Amino acid sequence: MSTKTAFAILPLDRAFHDRAAFACGTESLDRYLREQAGQDVKRRVAAVFVATRPREPHVLGYYTLAQASVLLGALPAGQQKRLPRYPAVPVTLIGRLAVHEEVQRAGLGALLLGDACRRAASVSRQVASAGLVVDAIDDRAAAFYENFGFLAFPVSPRRLFLPMNAILDAG
Amino acid sequence: MPVLPTHTLFAQTSAREPSMTRDERFTARLPHSEKSLLQRAAERRGQTLSAYVFEKARSAAIAELEEAGEIVLAQTDQQFFVQLLLDPPKANARLRKAIRAAESASSAG
Numbered sequence: 530m531s532t533k534t535a536f537a538i539l540p541l542d543r544a545f546h547d548r549a550a551f552a553c554g555t556e557s558l559d560r561y562l563r564e565q566a567g568q569d570v571k572r573r574v575a576a577v578f579v580a581t582r583p584r585e586p587h588v589l590g591y592y593t594l595a596q597a598s599v600l601l602g603a604l605p606a607g608q609q610k611r612l613p614r615y616p617a618v619p620v621t622l623i624g625r626l627a628v629h630e631e632v633q634r635a636g637l638g639a640l641l642l643g644d645a646c647r648r649a650a651s652v653s654r655q656v657a658s659a660g661l662v663v664d665a666i667d668d669r670a671a672a673f674y675e676n677f678g679f680l681a682f683p684v685s686p687r688r689l690f691l692p693m694n695a696i697l698d699a700g
Numbered sequence: 701m702p703v704l705p706t707h708t709l710f711a712q713t714s715a716r717e718p719s720m721t722r723d724e725r726f727t728a729r730l731p732h733s734e735k736s737l738l739q740r741a742a743e744r745r746g747q748t749l750s751a752y753v754f755e756k757a758r759s760a761a762i763a764e765l766e767e768a769g770e771i772v773l774a775q776t777d778q779q780f781f782v783q784l785l786l787d788p789p790k791a792n793a794r795l796r797k798a799i800r801a802a803e804s805a806s807s808a809g
Binding site for chain 1: 771773782801806
C-alpha cells in the first residue's frame with residue numbers, strides 16, 4: 530500500500546515543521562496551525578500531531594488531542610446505579626483535524642484519525658480515558674467521523690463520541 | 701424591610717440529584733439600579749427577568765466550562781453517552797483499517 534509509507538505522522542516540532550503554507554479550505558483551521566498550535570504545544574494545553582512526506586517539513590495534515598471531561602449531572606436513577614458516582618468522566622478530545630487541499634481524498638484524513646485513535650488508546654492504558662470526543666466543524670466533517678463508527682449525540686449531532694473500548698477492540 | 705430588592709430565578713437541579721425535572725429556586729440580591737438594568741434588557745427581548753438572567757448565566761457557564769475542557773451535554777446526550785460506555789459497539793471495518801494503517805506508518809518512521 531502506497532499510503533502506508535507516503536506519510537509520516539509526528540508530534541509538531543516548531544523548529545522543523547513548516548506550517549505557513551497549510552491550506553485545508555477552512556480558514557480557522559489554517560490559522561490555528563499557523564498561529565496557535567505552537568503556543569498550545571509549548572504551554573502543553575494540546576498535543577499537535579502533523580503529517581508530512583517522510584523527512585519533509587511541509588505540513589500536509591494535522592490533528593490535536595487534549596484531555597477533557599464529560600460532566601454527568603442529569604442521569605436517571607437506573608443508569609446512575611450502574612456507574613460509579615463520578616460527576617465527570619475523563620475523555621480525549623480531538624480538537625481539530627485537517628488535511629491540506631493538495632492531498633485531500635488521498636486517505637490522509639483516515640490515516641490521521643487512525644493515528645489519533647491509536648495514540649489515545651495507548652495513553653488510556655496509563656491515564657484513563659473513556660473514549661474520543663470530537664466537535665465536527667460542519668455536517669460533512671460529522672459524516673466523515675460517522676464513517677469510522679463515531680456516534681453523533683442526538684441533541685448536538687455535530688459532537689460525536691467513540692468509546693475507548695471500541696478502539697481497544699480494534700487494536 | 702430589606703433595603704435591597706431580591707429576585708428569584710430557576711436553576712437546573714444539582715449534579716447529584718437523580719430526579720431530572722424538578723425545578724429549584726435560586727435567589728439573588730442586587731442593588732435596585734442593577735435590577736433595573738437587567739429588567740430593561742429583559743424587556744427589550746420580551747423575556748421575563750428570570751428567563752433572561754438564566755439564559756445569559758447558563759450560556760456563560762457553558763462557555764467557561766467548555767473552555768476549560770469540561771464537556772457539557774444535554775440530558776438526552778448524557779444518557780446516550782452513558783449507554784455507549786455501558787454497552788460499547790465493536791469497531792467497524794473502516795476504523796480497524798485506519799488504525800492498522802497508522803500503526804504501519806508509525807513503524808515505517
